[in-house]
Amino acid sequence: MIKTDIIIIGAGPVGLFTVFEAGLLKLKCHLIDSLPIPGGQCAEIYPKKPIYDIPGFPSILAGDLVDNLMLQIEPFKPGFTLGEAAVSIEKQEDDSFIVTTIKDTQHAAPVVIIAGGLGVFQPRKPPISNIEDFEDKGVEYIIKDPELYRGKKCVIAGGGDSALDWSIFLAEKKIAKEVVLVHRSSSFRGHLDSVQKVIDLAEKGAIKLVTEAEVTGLNGSSSLESVTIAHQRDGEMIETADHFIPLFGLKPTLGPIGDWGLEIVKNAIKVDTLDYSTNIPGVYAVGDVNTYTNKLKLILCGFHEGTLAVQSAFARIHPDKKNILKYTTVNGVKGF
Numbered sequence: 650m651i652k653t654d655i656i657i658i659g660a661g662p663v664g665l666f667t668v669f670e671a672g673l674l675k676l677k678c679h680l681i682d683s684l685p686i687p688g689g690q691c692a693e694i695y696p697k698k699p700i701y702d703i704p705g706f707p708s709i710l711a712g713d714l715v716d717n718l719m720l721q722i723e724p725f726k727p728g729f730t731l732g733e734a735a736v737s738i739e740k741q742e743d744d745s746f747i748v749t750t751i752k753d754t755q756h757a758a759p760v761v762i763i764a765g766g767l768g769v770f771q772p773r774k775p776p777i778s779n780i781e782d783f784e785d786k787g788v789e790y791i792i793k794d795p796e797l798y799r800g801k802k803c804v805i806a807g808g809g810d811s812a813l814d815w816s817i818f819l820a821e822k823k824i825a826k827e828v829v830l831v832h833r834s835s836s837f838r839g840h841l842d843s844v845q846k847v848i849d850l851a852e853k854g855a856i857k858l859v860t861e862a863e864v865t866g867l868n869g870s871s872s873l874e875s876v877t878i879a880h881q882r883d884g885e886m887i888e889t890a891d892h893f894i895p896l897f898g899l900k901p902t903l904g905p906i907g908d909w910g911l912e913i914v915k916n917a918i919k920v921d922t923l924d925y926s927t928n929i930p931g932v933y934a935v936g937d938v939n940t941y942t943n944k945l946k947l948i949l950c951g952f953h954e955g956t957l958a959v960q961s962a963f964a965r966i967h968p969d970k971k972n973i974l975k976y977t978t979v980n981g982v983k984g985f
């Protein structure tokens with residue numbers, strides 16, 4: 650059981666900054682995210698896009714914002730449970746909560762702050778009838794640990810940045826024994842320099858590039874042994890494979906949060922703007938996941954919401970202590 654002061658569900662920009670504001674009040678946080686890396690939409694959807702409305706930064710790449718937030722919260726040593734969706738929340742007799750993930754990791758705290766953004770990102774799966782039979786038996790939709798692919802033959806499918814970047818990474822670092830990239834078109838949607846790099850690696854024989862083709866079948870007894878590729882001109886062929894990794898992007902759904910007894914309005918959690926509390930005392934919702942009159946789904950609004958939520962959380966955790974606002978310029982950042 651992981652014990653902390655505040656469990657934060659969602660390690661997007663808002664969840665991360667909430668750790669900082671909680672840290673200033675000497676409240677310890679543990680973040681849970683279904684994605685294997687922190688950063689939420691900034692890391693998953695648009696890491697290389699510049700954002701122009703973060704106060705004090707005329708322009709900052711979304712990925713750099715996440716890196717900066719991680720640096721900013723370092724003194725407060727937050728805990729992380731990554732790659733696991735929070736699936737249940739249970740109120741205890743002492744009014745504290747236990748949050749359990751899909752892998753049964755349990756977390757206990759007197760306060761829960763939901764910073765779940767658009768919800769859990771679900772992979773877009775290709776329409777292959779038996780694909781679910783091979784999940785975790787050779788089929789993965791997210792690369793969590795590249796070491797899983799060391800010395801293996803990997804068939805990657807997709808035409809966006811994710812498919813291109815991982816093909817390059819696994820081939821260039823010589824992690825995979827063989828990389829086959831299958832894409833249904835002859836042009837790619839990813840960054841031009843990544844496309845060029847894949848073409849260069851294909852010319853050197855480090856990547857086998859199969860375009861105008863789709864993986865249509867998976868074959869194997871107890872685990873994946875080969876894939877069937879349907880080529881638009883040349884018809885079907887069988888390619889041996891240890892892993893099939895379709896990288897067609899992720900789509901968010903509110904997921905389990907919708908079943909926790911919270912007041913949900915249009916797929917978002919209704920909060921009181923006094924302190925961003927929900928209808929369950931001790932549970933707050935900040936960032937894109939919440940809704941109220943005049944809500945704007947912007948990072949800077951989420952930062953403000955997290956700041957007010959932890960002030961209220963402090964009063965709940967330490968009802969007998971007075972909290973006096975201290976400027977960081979005066980007080981500094983005193984980590985744990």
Ligand SMILES: Cc1cc2nc3c(=O)[nH]c(=O)nc-3n(C[C@H](O)[C@H](O)[C@H](O)COP(=O)(O)OP(=O)(O)OC[C@H]3O[C@@H](n4cnc5c(N)ncnc54)[C@H](O)[C@@H]3O)c2cc1C
Pocket residue numbers: 658659660661662663664681682683684688689690691694695699700701702733734735736764765766767768769770903904905906935936937938946947948949951
């Ligand atoms: C293309 C694009 C461009 C944008 N440009 C801007 C911009 O210029 N300026 C701006 O201010 N905003 C911009 N936004 C919006 C901005 O990205 C969001 O407002 C911001 O990401 C919200 O942060 P968040 O932390 O609330 O949620 P998110 O970033 O969505 O993070 C939520 C996290 O919660 C996790 N999660 C959800 N449910 C669970 C669960 N049950 N268990 C575990 N984890 C869970 C998710 O995996 C996710 O990582 C843009 C968005 C997009 C898509």
